[in-house]
Amino acid sequence: MTATNAPILITGAGQRVGLHCAMRLLDDGHPVIFSYRSERPGVQALRERGAIGVFADFSSEAGILAFIAELNTHAQSLRAIIHNASAWIAETSDEHSHAFTDMFSVHMLAPYLINLHCSPLLQRSSPADIVHISDDVVRKGSRQHIAYCATKAGLDSLTLSFAAQFAPLIKVNGIAPAMVMFNDADDAAYRAKVLAKSALGIEPGPEVIYQSVRYLLDNPYVTGTTLTVNGGRHIK
Numbered sequence: 001m002t003a004t005n006a007p008i009l010i011t012g013a014g015q016r017v018g019l020h021c022a023m024r025l026l027d028d029g030h031p032v033i034f035s036y037r038s039e040r041p042g043v044q045a046l047r048e049r050g051a052i053g054v055f056a057d058f059s060s061e062a063g064i065l066a067f068i069a070e071l072n073t074h075a076q077s078l079r080a081i082i083h084n085a086s087a088w089i090a091e092t093s094d095e096h097s098h099a100f101t102d103m104f105s106v107h108m109l110a111p112y113l114i115n116l117h118c119s120p121l122l123q124r125s126s127p128a129d130i131v132h133i134s135d136d137v138v139r140k141g142s143r144q145h146i147a148y149c150a151t152k153a154g155l156d157s158l159t160l161s162f163a164a165q166f167a168p169l170i171k172v173n174g175i176a177p178a179m180v181m182f183n184d185a186d187d188a189a190y191r192a193k194v195l196a197k198s199a200l201g202i203e204p205g206p207e208v209i210y211q212s213v214r215y216l217l218d219n220p221y222v223t224g225t226t227l228t229v230n231g232g233r234h235i236k
């Protein structure tokens with residue numbers, strides 16, 4: 001029996017892109033389950049709109065499995081899973097190995113284990129989708145974010161493998177943004193440098209990611225694809 005109006009799970013939705021997409025999914029009538037690691041105003045705002053928040057620390061296998069167990073107490077089916085949670089750590093930090101394992105865990109191990117353990121919940125919904133939020137930087141690598149880029153490349157590989165494994169019941173796609181929203185600490189010089197990297201030269205904001213999510217959820221004939229949302233960086 002196919003679930004009607006099954007919830008959508010989005011990870012890392014306490015702030016920024018994830019929070020915006022969770023709010024927009026609620027606007028469009030989807031029940032939302034979201035993961036958060038830190039208590040933030042956005043977490044409370046989502047709860048006040050009826051979304052279910054589940055704590056998750058994806059930096060270890062135990063933390064991922066604990067999240068999956070808790071998730072299963074809240075959902076008997078899922079319309080979609082959006083893997084948004086991410087850590088953007090540069091090599092400037094001293095703890096290189098720690099950073100690599102943290103980003104491997106949040107960018108690759110968490111989507112891998114959640115997809116495998118939760119595919120039965122998705123199979124009770126039709127249509128059903130998995131969306132991996134990656135990064136356009138995978139296209140050419142990054143001198144300052146080597147481990148970040150490598151683990152996002154691994155996520156792109158998971159998109160291809162899970163799309164093949166889960167077809168035709170579950171579509172699996174990715175979104176590869178370049179900068180969509182700056183961080184508060186980004187100074188004017190950095191912002192100008194980043195804006196100059198793309199042909200369109202704008203900070204578009206998180207709605208461009210929601211538009212991409214909407215396209216993937218609504219299109220019945222797209223799987224194994226990663227959408228580039230980069231302002232034309234590749235042609236600059």
Ligand SMILES: NC(=O)C1=CN([C@@H]2O[C@H](COP(=O)(O)OP(=O)(O)OC[C@H]3O[C@@H](n4cnc5c(N)ncnc54)[C@H](OP(=O)(O)O)[C@@H]3O)[C@@H](O)[C@H]2O)C=CC1
Pocket residue numbers: 011012013014015016017018036037038039056057058059083084085086087088106133134135136176177178179180181182
């Ligand atoms: N912002 C941009 O311009 C770009 C973003 N992207 C990608 O888009 C997505 C959204 O970006 P953005 O909104 O800036 O992301 P954020 O940097 O705001 O991270 C999203 C959330 O991920 C959560 N998170 C980080 N590490 C862990 C962990 N170990 N366990 C559980 N949760 C964790 C954080 O939760 P908490 O706050 O609760 O601790 C955070 O709120 C990401 O996948 C990012 O890589 C790609 C290119 C450009």
Ligand SMILES: Nc1nc2c(c(=O)[nH]1)N=C([C@H](O)[C@@H](O)CO)CN2
Pocket residue numbers: 085086087088135177178179180181182183194
């Ligand atoms: N988890 C995150 N990933 C990324 C972020 C971020 O803030 N959190 N920001 C970027 C930058 O905008 C980068 O695209 C600028 O060139 C990349 N990934």
